[in-house]
Amino acid sequence: MAKDATTAVNRRSDIISAAIEVFAEIGYYRATTAQVAARAAISQPYIFRFFPTKEALLMTALEVSWGRIIESFRQVVESASPEKLETDLITAYEEILASYRNEVFLQMQAQTIQEDSIRETMRSGFREVRLIVLEAFRKAEIMNAEERTMLFLARGMLCNIAEAIGMPELKEP
Numbered sequence: 001m002a003k004d005a006t007t008a009v010n011r012r013s014d015i016i017s018a019a020i021e022v023f024a025e026i027g028y029y030r031a032t033t034a035q036v037a038a039r040a041a042i043s044q045p046y047i048f049r050f051f052p053t054k055e056a057l058l059m060t061a062l063e064v065s066w067g068r069i070i071e072s073f074r075q076v077v078e079s080a081s082p083e084k085l086e087t088d089l090i091t092a093y094e095e096i097l098a099s100y101r102n103e104v105f106l107q108m109q110a111q112t113i114q115e116d117s118i119r120e121t122m123r124s125g126f127r128e129v130r131l132i133v134l135e136a137f138r139k140a141e142i143m144n145a146e147e148r149t150m151l152f153l154a155r156g157m158l159c160n161i162a163e164a165i166g167m168p169e170l171k172e173p
Contacts, residue, residue, distance in 0.1 A: 012050045014040045019061045024102035028058055028109055059121045062110055065103035066125030069096055073132045082140035086152065089133065093156055097163055104160055129153070 018040035022031045033054055037044040051057040072092045080088040097104055110122050133152055137145035162170035 008050075011040075011042065011046070015042070015047055015050060015057070016061050016064055019057050020065070020102050020106055023058060023061065023109065024105040028054075028106075028113060033057070055115060055117060058110070058113075059117055061103075061106060062118070062121045062125065065100065065107055066121075066128065068100060068103065069093070069125070070128050070132065072096060073129060073136075077132060077136040082142070085136055085140045086142070086148070089136075089152065090155070093159070097159060101163065105164060108160055108164060126153075 015036065019031075019036045022036050022039050026035070031054075033047050034044045036057070037047055040047075047057065051060065072095075073089060076088045076092045077085070107122070107125070110118055113119070130149060130153060134145060134149040137148050137152075142148050159171050162168055
């Protein structure tokens with residue numbers, strides 16, 4: 001890859017990371033591309049070289065955050081024994097929540113955004129995660145795989161809420 005192409009990829013990644021932080025901290029609607037640019041230490045017009053709109057930037061940020069969860073869960077599914085599958089998936093998600101807290105907060109905010117493209121990005125992410133977990137539970141012959149999948153996803157949502165409001169006791173069994 002040429003140096004200019006590498007620099008562009010890195011700058012795009014920097015912009016996405018800055019957007020995740022800014023959107024998670026102050027909210028998508030209140031955030032401006034000027035604030036994202038300042039966080040990424042670039043000029044505001046440079047953002048539009050990569051993203052035609054703030055909404056396109058949000059969609060990409062959400063896709064990155066969902067991709068991280070999906071990849072993590074796929075790795076767990078490939079390596080976990082059936083007996084440890086659910087526990088290993090929970091551990092993987094807890095690690096994501098600890099390391100990529102802003103991405104999770106961004107997803108939580110995006111759940112309330114009514115723009116069709118954002119809603120579809122969120123549905124797509126949830127759909128893929130649900131399918132990975134459901135298929136893994138079925139393959140592991142976990143009883144009531146559909147219900148266990150729903151409970152697993154619900155527990156993840158409860159963990160998000162516990163983290164967001166600073167109430168760790170919600171995560172206790």
